[in-house]
Amino acid sequence: MKNIKKKEKLMMQSFVQYTPTKVVFGKDTQKEAGKLVSELGITKVFLVYGGGSVIRSGLLDEIKKSLDEEHISYEELGGVKPNPRLSFARKGVEKAIAFGAELILAVGGGSAIDTAKGIAIGAANPDTDIWEFWKNKKELKKALPVGTVLTISAAGSEMSNSAVLTDEETQDKSGIGSDLIRPKFAIMNPKLTYTLPKYQLTCGIVDIFMHTIERYFTPVHGNELTDEIAEGLMRTLIRNAAKAYENQEDYDAMSEIMWCGSISHNGITGLGRPKDFLCHKLGHQLGAKFDEAHGATLSAVWGSWARYVYHLDEARFANYGRKVWNIDEENDEKTAVAAIEKTEEFFRSLHMPTCLGDMKMGVQPDEVLKEMAGKATAGDTMKVGAFQKMGAKELYEIYK
Ligand code: NZQ
Ligand code: ZN
Numbered sequence: 122m123k124n125i126k127k128k129e130k131l132m133m134q135s136f137v138q139y140t141p142t143k144v145v146f147g148k149d150t151q152k153e154a155g156k157l158v159s160e161l162g163i164t165k166v167f168l169v170y171g172g173g174s175v176i177r178s179g180l181l182d183e184i185k186k187s188l189d190e191e192h193i194s195y196e197e198l199g200g201v202k203p204n205p206r207l208s209f210a211r212k213g214v215e216k217a218i219a220f221g222a223e224l225i226l227a228v229g230g231g232s233a234i235d236t237a238k239g240i241a242i243g244a245a246n247p248d249t250d251i252w253e254f255w256k257n258k259k260e261l262k263k264a265l266p267v268g269t270v271l272t273i274s275a276a277g278s279e280m281s282n283s284a285v286l287t288d289e290e291t292q293d294k295s296g297i298g299s300d301l302i303r304p305k306f307a308i309m310n311p312k313l314t315y316t317l318p319k320y321q322l323t324c325g326i327v328d329i330f331m332h333t334i335e336r337y338f339t340p341v342h343g344n345e346l347t348d349e350i351a352e353g354l355m356r357t358l359i360r361n362a363a364k365a366y367e368n369q370e371d372y373d374a375m376s377e378i379m380w381c382g383s384i385s386h387n388g389i390t391g392l393g394r395p396k397d398f399l400c401h402k403l404g405h406q407l408g409a410k411f412d413e414a415h416g417a418t419l420s421a422v423w424g425s426w427a428r429y430v431y432h433l434d435e436a437r438f439a440n441y442g443r444k445v446w447n448i449d450e451e452n453d454e455k456t457a458v459a460a461i462e463k464t465e466e467f468f469r470s471l472h473m474p475t476c477l478g479d480m481k482m483g484v485q486p487d488e489v490l491k492e493m494a495g496k497a498t499a500g501d502t503m504k505v506g507a508f509q510k511m512g513a514k515e516l517y518e519i520y521k
Contacts, residue, residue, distance in 0.1 A: 155191035167222035168197040214243030231276025238284035241265040275325030277386025279307035294409035311375040323471040324416025336391030344393040399506030406493035411482035420468040
């Protein structure tokens with residue numbers, strides 16, 4: 122890729138920013154769940170949660186108590202798995218329709234929230250299988266409202282317009298994007314994240330970092346404020362990641378990380394330019410095929426992607442190195458390389474993988490890498506990414 126020069130565009134692009142989610146942040150905010158539902162004039166709630174952490178912590182009981190106090194009736198569906206499954210969301214759709222749910226309330230992380238979003242879509246469109254919307258065979262025109270009580274800082278789904286599900290039969294992990302599924306409210310109490318397993322804490326930190334950096338490296342320059350917000354977010358995250366890793370009950374550090382998570386993915390760090398998200402495409406294949414945790418799949422591929430493309434815009438990588446990593450070096454190429462190394466060091470400081478061989482899936486044979494590269498590009502029929510659009514061959518080389 123050396124010596125290929127990109128044409129720079131230095132204009133801020135037109136954009137629409139829509140963040141309708143009411144954020145209720147701080148200690149004990151989970152107690153306000155019932156009130157927030159009531160304010161929406163809703164009386165029947167379908168609760169969705171994961172494999173049991175919210176039962177063990179007592180959070181689910183607190184939410185139910187809060188709903189009881191407002192005379193809101195509810196039904197529940199627990200058991201969402203990480204890398205949430207399409208079949209499970211379909212089951213939820215049936216139950217939510219039978220109950221007559223008016224709002225889907227997720228209690229948990231990205232997996233519970235994305236399942237709730239899937240259920241919200243299905244329950245509002247009972248005659249259509251939800252995957253039709255995911256695969257753009259049907260246009261999404263309505264969805265039930267979604268509320269969230271967040272227990273892990275990571276996916277940013279509590280404010281995002283997207284939901285990611287995996288069709289386990291075809292190992293197809295795909296996302297849908299629509300403002301209709303942006304949650305109505307997000308309850309965020311950093312204390313709820315104290316019980317996270319260390320690996321989930323660090324996977325989450327990487328995911329937040331990646332949501333920001335995958336909007337930072339794009340073909341469009343300019344838009345200074347968006348850059349400054351992204352750079353400030355990354356610096357804040359790096360600083361507080363070390364503190365949280367040391368002491369997971371550091372309320373201030375866990376608060377900063379939680380808020381970084383929402384801001385990293387509600388759109389504001391990428392205004393006025395297309396997002397890249399090529400590493401997310403690569404990572405989703407690893408999640409679908411090997412059930413690896415989302416954040417780990419991203420740190421495992423980013424360095425490889427960055428080394429593949431940095432020559433296209435060394436000045437941009439150098440700017441990242443100077444602003445985010447404080448690298449004091451005048452030569453752009455040297456700064457770019459140092460910035461990539463710093464980023465990988467950051468991942469390693471959190472014990473996160475920086476290559477496929479660092480994960481439980483291990484090094485894979487060429488045919489598996491080619492198969493995943495093919496799936497990520499719909500059989501090499503489309504290019505992915507924005508900083509540099511790529512087809513199956515390039516994705517294979519990055520995996521390799
Ligand atoms: O299932 P439980 O028992 O709740 O345990 C979960 C799960 O095992 C555990 N956990 C969560 N909060 C906890 C806790 N354990 C103890 N204490 C707590 N407070 O952590 C594990 C991971 O949970 P999960 O919800 O899967 O994590 P995350 O928030 O990282 O979500 C990952 C999913 O979100 C998707 C990913 O692809 C992945 O499928 N994403 C969704 C996005 C969106 N909708 O906007 C964007 C992202 O880029 C991402 O793709
Ligand atoms: Zn992500």
